Amino acid sequence: MHLLIIGGSDAGISAALRAHEIDPAADITLLLADDYPNFSICGLPYFLSGQTPHWQQLAHRTDFPGIRVLRGHIARSIDAVARRVHVEHAGALRPIPYDRLIVATGATPVRPSITGGTLEGVYTLHTMDESFAIDRHITERSPRSAVIVGAGYIGLEMADALTRRGLQVTLLSRSTDVLPTVDAALARRVVDELHHHGVRVVSGVSAQRIDAAGAGGTAFALRVADSEGGRHGADLVILAVGVRPSSELAERAGAALGVHGAIAVTRQMQTNLPDVLAAGDCATTYHRLLDAPTYLSLGTIAHKQGRVAGERAVGGACEFAGTVGSQSLKVFDLAIARTGLLGHEARDAGFDPLTVAIQADDHKSYFPGAVPLQLRITGDRRSGRLLGAQILGDRRAEVSKRIDIVAAALYQGASVEQLNELDLTYTPPFSSPWDPVQLAAQAWQAQRAARGRSV
């Protein structure tokens, strides 16, 4: 049985390792387009900030026992009938046959088609090579300022990273605030944190064009024009407006695409092509709360889907349990995390959402170092079902693992009441007798009851 895997990032490597673990006799080949197997894309901002001094540290793993890893091998086409992949390496094309194929081609940063989008000094950030290019630019040209286009995860992490490298950063955000993946009340606090660290935030705009602003002197190398008439000088521009699934290769072979143009897969990670599976950023993601496929480009999902695909490819019976949309982010000294659905997402899905916000200390205020957390909890007014939560607070306040408590409850389809019933730990330095997520659940229940009476 020859298992061929296209892609050597999180999903591909996870699939290979799991297949080998389940069936040590399986013949496994993994095609890697570049020279960097299993490098952490999520770690690129920390390499660029200088917090991760050596790029080699970014490898999740460096050892792949039982797996034939072919570096610099680019899959050019899949013949799903003849069961082979045409692979380019060192200028030559050759077919590699397979019994089972896993497509794990990942995602590609969206490069907005604006004038000047490919000028020197304008970068996207998704690969090691792009990271090296940006790092070289900073080291060799000592840019004074940067414009970052996009205020999602990568945009915010890069604002933090480049500020740390001494650049004056301007962040262009298309939404009213930043980070459209959380509610505005929290996003505004992220903006405060950015301001506090000297980042200029220009919101409600998109980039319209980029010009080379003239060489040398005191002028900046580039100038970004935004949709509201603003002009922003910069020596470096990062385009961070999101990613799209790299699904063309599979599509050309006949794979059906689903939401957001990702390869449509079942919970068994099966595509519509026989013996062709797909996993990770190139594929759709089953969402447990929506009970439907969605698209989310996240390392956690890539790892999980890869593990399932690898196990299925060698005959295992598992399936992907699905996402509940759990995500976290550090920006300077803030942690922001969410899980489940935002109010508008829940409404679109047919729920009757109520979101309640509270502030609570991360631990008993009488123990030194207590800090306030902002919590928002969303539940279905009709059924009482828990639908999601968002937390923002100091990065030392266990924000992300608190969201994970809610994520664990969501996984099981818990009610808001059950979140409040959980037997969570307490000691004054770490929490309160009711954890803040439970205080939020209680506030939600009280507000639901009060509204019920007033209707």
Added chain:
Amino acid sequence: MHLLIIGGSDAGISAALRAHEIDPAADITLLLADDYPNFSICGLPYFLSGQTPHWQQLAHRTDFPGIRVLRGHIARSIDAVARRVHVEHAGALRPIPYDRLIVATGATPVRPSITGGTLEGVYTLHTMDESFAIDRHITERSPRSAVIVGAGYIGLEMADALTRRGLQVTLLSRSTDVLPTVDAALARRVVDELHHHGVRVVSGVSAQRIDAAGAGGTAFALRVADSEGGRHGADLVILAVGVRPSSELAERAGAALGVHGAIAVTRQMQTNLPDVLAAGDCATTYHRLLDAPTYLSLGTIAHKQGRVAGERAVGGACEFAGTVGSQSLKVFDLAIARTGLLGHEARDAGFDPLTVAIQADDHKSYFPGAVPLQLRITGDRRSGRLLGAQILGDRRAEVSKRIDIVAAALYQGASVEQLNELDLTYTPPFSSPWDPVQLAAQAWQAQRAARGRSV
């Protein structure tokens, strides 16, 4: 409807507040034996360490709207037939009638019946008055050294606290290590931490007698003789060998007692006496994994049981969801947390437990500040059911909220496989694509499979 509550610590106050919230018209009287309503017993070590400078900070709440709080009122007897409680206040006894009664009399520290156990300078720690006495002793007499008898939560927290106050601390532990509520492998690391901060640990011994060692000079004021012939000089002795439920008052009124001598209650917090409920440290605790009552003296449980008792007392329909045994502790710079059952507890309960240990970094090692966590996960070999987990690591490594993820899974009766499937957050500064608790789950699954093959 007159609701009478005996006890003004966590359970009693929670009951009163919840009853008032559900039925603002309810007539609620709360009897408080001392002058300190709703003070955090868990916070006493931090008052004594000096980290909580003002004792008033230890109040969870100071405002009790809609509740008649009678301070210095001691319930002397309950007449469950005539529905009244005989209450002593300022030397006089008077009956207070009730329609519903909640007994929340808490727990009492066990004072071992050893010679010298009541000498001056020998203390237990459970009330504000005891805290004041110890604090006064330290402030006025400048003791150089302390012997702490007992190495559970209070013993360890007091070792930390008194070291911080400048005392040389000797800790006498009855078990082979310390902290018998976690596995020995973790307990040994707690011992290392104690040693690292200058605490002498004498294990496998109990205190046999305490002598006044002679006044003045360089001699210590007290001398503790242990069961192995050791002699330990001290100027201060703390007895911290556990608590027992304060259930005598209810027992004399005809309440049936259950496990550990606690008042037997249903999940509705009902005793066997009509219209008499009980909650908190004086009552038994339903355990979800054991599906049986147990006894656990924890603030989290007292709050939850109090909330249920208060709601039921005014006609609500809720019930106590039960504990899964979640507990956490900070000792110097270490956090230790557990949830569920230890291996031997699971075996006693009829499970076929397998415990697997791993070490994993709290977050990606390429981001500064990563520290190793010690994780132990216990599951049932036959069914694959998750039974418990223990984590130890640096106090900044989100140990307690990581255990809470497992606690949330345990609440729902999850399998070890489902723990691995949870959609938890990831960003390099806070975790890994698989959280350490999931890596532990994977290691458990692999070891279970390997043992299955070898049998």
